[in-house]
Amino acid sequence: MAGENPKPIIEIENLKVHFKMREGVVKAVDGVNLSLMPGEVLGVVGESGSGKSVTVRTIMQLLPKIASIADGKVLFNDNGTTTDIAKLAKNSRDMRALRGGKIGMIFQEPMTALSPVHTIGHQVMTPILLHTGLSKREAEQRAKETLDMVRLPRIEEMMRSYPHQLSGGMRQRAMIATALACRPKVLIADEPTTALDVTTEAQILDLLKELKRELGMSIVFITHNFGVVADIADRVSVMYLGNVVETGTTEDIFYDPRHPYTRALLNSIPRLGAEKQPRLNTIPGMIPDPYRLPAGCVFNPRCSAATDQLCRTTYPGITRINDHRMARCHRVAEAVATESIAP
Amino acid sequence: MISYILNRIAWAVPMLFLVSVASFAVIQLPPGDFASAMVAEMRTQGDVVPEGTEERIRHEYGLDRPIYEQYVSWMGKIVLHGDFGTSLGFNQPVSNLIWDRLFLTVSISLASLILTWVIAIPIGVYAAARQYSFLDYFFTIFGFIGRGFPEFLSALILMWFAYSWFGMNVGGLFSPEMQNAPWSLAKVIDLANHLWIPLLVLASSGAAGLIRIVRANMLDELNKPYVETALSQGLTEWSVIWRYPVRVALNPFISTIGWALPALISGDVITSVVLNLPTTGPLLLKALQSQDMYLSGAFILILGAFTIIGTIVSDILLAISDPRIRYR
Ligand SMILES: Nc1ncnc2c1ncn2[C@@H]1O[C@H](COP(=O)(O)OP(=O)(O)O)[C@@H](O)[C@H]1O
Ligand SMILES: [Mg+2]
Numbered sequence: 001m002a003g004e005n006p007k008p009i010i011e012i013e014n015l016k017v018h019f020k021m022r023e024g025v026v027k028a029v030d031g032v033n034l035s036l037m038p039g040e041v042l043g044v045v046g047e048s049g050s051g052k053s054v055t056v057r058t059i060m061q062l063l064p065k066i067a068s069i070a071d072g073k074v075l076f077n078d079n080g081t082t083t084d085i086a087k088l089a090k091n092s093r094d095m096r097a098l099r100g101g102k103i104g105m106i107f108q109e110p111m112t113a114l115s116p117v118h119t120i121g122h123q124v125m126t127p128i129l130l131h132t133g134l135s136k137r138e139a140e141q142r143a144k145e146t147l148d149m150v151r152l153p154r155i156e157e158m159m160r161s162y163p164h165q166l167s168g169g170m171r172q173r174a175m176i177a178t179a180l181a182c183r184p185k186v187l188i189a190d191e192p193t194t195a196l197d198v199t200t201e202a203q204i205l206d207l208l209k210e211l212k213r214e215l216g217m218s219i220v221f222i223t224h225n226f227g228v229v230a231d232i233a234d235r236v237s238v239m240y241l242g243n244v245v246e247t248g249t250t251e252d253i254f255y256d257p258r259h260p261y262t263r264a265l266l267n268s269i270p271r272l273g274a275e276k277q278p279r280l281n282t283i284p285g286m287i288p289d290p291y292r293l294p295a296g297c298v299f300n301p302r303c304s305a306a307t308d309q310l311c312r313t314t315y316p317g318i319t320r321i322n323d324h325r326m327a328r329c330h331r332v333a334e335a336v337a338t339e340s341i342a343p
Numbered sequence: 344m345i346s347y348i349l350n351r352i353a354w355a356v357p358m359l360f361l362v363s364v365a366s367f368a369v370i371q372l373p374p375g376d377f378a379s380a381m382v383a384e385m386r387t388q389g390d391v392v393p394e395g396t397e398e399r400i401r402h403e404y405g406l407d408r409p410i411y412e413q414y415v416s417w418m419g420k421i422v423l424h425g426d427f428g429t430s431l432g433f434n435q436p437v438s439n440l441i442w443d444r445l446f447l448t449v450s451i452s453l454a455s456l457i458l459t460w461v462i463a464i465p466i467g468v469y470a471a472a473r474q475y476s477f478l479d480y481f482f483t484i485f486g487f488i489g490r491g492f493p494e495f496l497s498a499l500i501l502m503w504f505a506y507s508w509f510g511m512n513v514g515g516l517f518s519p520e521m522q523n524a525p526w527s528l529a530k531v532i533d534l535a536n537h538l539w540i541p542l543l544v545l546a547s548s549g550a551a552g553l554i555r556i557v558r559a560n561m562l563d564e565l566n567k568p569y570v571e572t573a574l575s576q577g578l579t580e581w582s583v584i585w586r587y588p589v590r591v592a593l594n595p596f597i598s599t600i601g602w603a604l605p606a607l608i609s610g611d612v613i614t615s616v617v618l619n620l621p622t623t624g625p626l627l628l629k630a631l632q633s634q635d636m637y638l639s640g641a642f643i644l645i646l647g648a649f650t651i652i653g654t655i656v657s658d659i660l661l662a663i664s665d666p667r668i669r670y671r
Contacts, residue, residue, distance in 0.1 A: 097577065105575040115572075115573065179575075
């Protein structure tokens, strides 16, 4: 990415997603900005409930019925044309052409995310038959190639197998095959390794990195595990309570975190080689009630740097630190302002 | 798959034997026996019954032989000749009495079962896919009323409607003048005119319950992650629903086909009595009331055999529909 400045393939601008519940409206995603560059892996990290899944599901328009896109854009740039996915009707032909065709998605539970009553072959062929217009025999051939591509053994047998006959890692490979069957431009991976053991997780991460290179696709990779992010992501967006609080290259986020929440998160994970700590650091305070979000910066009740009135009353805007970095924090804004004034 | 089916069939053989023993035990159950009952019957009718008649009858019917011999001869006649013995109440062979009725019962029941599914499955699936919509509430209310309303009452009401509005004579399956006529187009039309009431009564009350179960199963399935996966591949909502969750949600029904058969044969008793249908239900009732043991025994045997056969059929259908069962 050095020097050149290509257009992002996916650009999410000021996205707001609201859930209408009996008890009130939950602003699950409240002004998210994200961009995914061609050929990169964007890691999205954050505690559970921070809105990671909801954010990426809007790219596919796979939100639950009670959810609605209240504001914002989800731009998909492909071959010089730009589509605002947020404006497409959920069940429209255009939206369905993107799903599984241009954008693939894999999920957390490889056991339950595959249909229990259809063979792997059938499930990999479904998107091919839907999007490519290939004949059944050609689709079968393509499905076998795809199974081979995700390094599954004994392809012929695999085509006829049912998910419950496979191990967790093999199921996740089959899941990846269904998502990549049509060679999409973008792969959305919502915690695809969380349910796997560590060895299998490492294998799946390696596979995804190789596939990214082979197919030249971009990946949005969601996880709550910083170790996984360090392994796979080129850039990272950190989410808290429906907001992206900081985005930067993986190195910047790890070695020079600017947002107090990112710092707190990194402090809470034990590191090899760090000085011995009596116990794990945890972030003080509780995640606020989603119906009554705090005024001002949503992190202020738990933030050690939130000392003045500004943090408690005013929602921080986006501060651009440099070309690759941004954060939503009054303290960061002040620091950047002094830096740019100083010689 | 083949070995699974053979396994199921092998399992059925001892079950069928147990059912036949149980049915035979029912025949033997009442105090005294057929012979003494017959003599007592003759006496109450004022006949002069010579000494030794009882023994003669007993010998004639083989009732003085050991129990297991009687069982073997009873079963032997059934298996070899389809001869279920003689009904005391009707004084004619049991097989004359039941096969016609059994055929009618099975046809009516299957027709109403199919009608039930045809009504209930699309409605249940729709109600789940559009939960809390107007039609969902509408069908929920329909379901409650249908469940709470006794079948025989809806049968009576429908008959009254048909009679007073359309001037139809609706008891039974045929008009009196058609009852003994040979089969002809007119007779078939006559049958169809009479058949819709029992079909509607049986199907609508069955559908009312089924809709609720289909809806609940579908709501479970629609929340499963594989539905989202299928959507993420670009399928339309309805093709996802029909291809994936419906198949899984219907499994519980496939496993109840086995129970449906005998329930259909015995369960429509009251409705059949009210509608005056020549099905097996009323006959079984009469047989049990009058201690007509060969008739009751034949029924119990047939019901048991149907349960076992039905269970095998549903096991096999289930294995075809859900691969997880085949490999267990
Ligand atoms: N199906 C749902 N019904 C109601 N609220 C939901 C639903 N899914 C998500 N939310 C709301 O959105 C918030 C973010 O959820 P999610 O994006 O799944 O978080 P995560 O970062 O763990 O993936 C949740 O805290 C919850 O308040
Ligand atoms: Mg999630």
